[in-house]
Amino acid sequence: MNGRLVKWEAAKIHVLTHALHYGSGVFEGMRVYPTKQGPAVFRLDDHIKRLFRSASFYSMKIPFSEQELIEAAVEVVRENKLDSGYIRPIAFYGYGVMGLSPDGAPVEAAIAAWPWGSYLGEEGLVKGIRCKISSWRRIDPKTLPTQAKACGNYLNSILAKTEALRAGFDEAIMLNLKGKVAECSGENIFMVKKERLVTPPADAGVLEGITRDSVIRIAEAFGLKVFEKNIKKNEVFSADELFLTGTAAEVTPVREVDGRKIGSGGRGPITEKLQKKYFEVVRGEETRYRDWLTFVSRTQ
Ligand SMILES: Cc1ncc(COP(=O)(O)O)c(C=O)c1O
Structure with missing residues (x-):
């Protein structure tokens, strides 16, 4: 979360986070699968590219590079010892301003991962x-x-x-x-x-x-x-x-x-x-x- 590994319970945001009020965030959903060579994230680069494209529609400057988020996603999977599961990167306008314009609000970024079976059963x-x-x-x-x-x-x-x-x-x-x-x-x-x-x-x-x-x-x-x-x-x-x-x-x-x-x-x-x-x-x-x-x- 914002460049640091934090415990699940500590991954918190302020109640006046811009995105909480106006939906001003962008996110991705990726999966990690077990392979013979260990866990592998499917089309990770393409998902992170789409995250940045989504952000650009809202002039959102994610304070990390694509490569940094790719490495962070891998690290989150490794730290959680996940063999298979779902990875959720999100970037959003945070706490700072309360008007509709997010100018002046910090852009926050986080990546969460957890075990998740088939979505539709x-x-x-x-x-x-x-x-x-x-x-x-x-x-x-x-x-x-x-x-x-x-x-x-x-x-x-x-x-x-x-x-x-x-x-x-x-x-x-x-x-x-x-x-x-x-x-x-x-x-x-x-x-x-x-x-x-x-x-x-x-x-x-x-x-x-x-x-x-x-x-x-x-x-x-x-x-x-x-x-x-x-x-x-x-x-x-x-x-x-x-x-x-x-x-x-x-x-x-x-x-x-x-x-x-x-x-x-x-x-x-x-x-x-x-x-x-x-x-x-x-x-x-x-x-x-x-x-x-x-x-x-x-x-x-
Ligand atoms: C509205 C919508 N359409 C399509 C998709 C499928 O996209 P993808 O295959 O990249 O997960 C998703 C999921 O991300 C979605 O939310």
């Missing part, structure tokens, strides 16, 4: 999850930069996620203001149709997920065609397969949307193939993508 990874088309529309790029992984954006996700959970579903699919499919509360979405992958483009208002990019590259290496194009709501119902991607959700099949069965109503064969390869890649069992892994040595 082990069973969901195998059998697929049930989604609800949200009554909440995805924030529009003209109102908030959707490309930034900014704290305030997640109020939109919270509304969609809680609505879906309370209605007995696992996750929410959000449409954008044009009525096209955007993404889920914390995942990108892919549709399989006639052995081709289709996913909404960045300008549909989606966060360009790092898992989305990984899956696109894995799919193309399999010879699958991938199209970034707008998806109408009805196309979702007639998809052969549907799946979600995200650091937390990894590659999760969707078996049902609004009570309607998707494809065969389980994990489709293409989803299964991509999911299997994704898990091999993150666990270092596939040499082709080794440069996506940052290994954490047990000792410094």
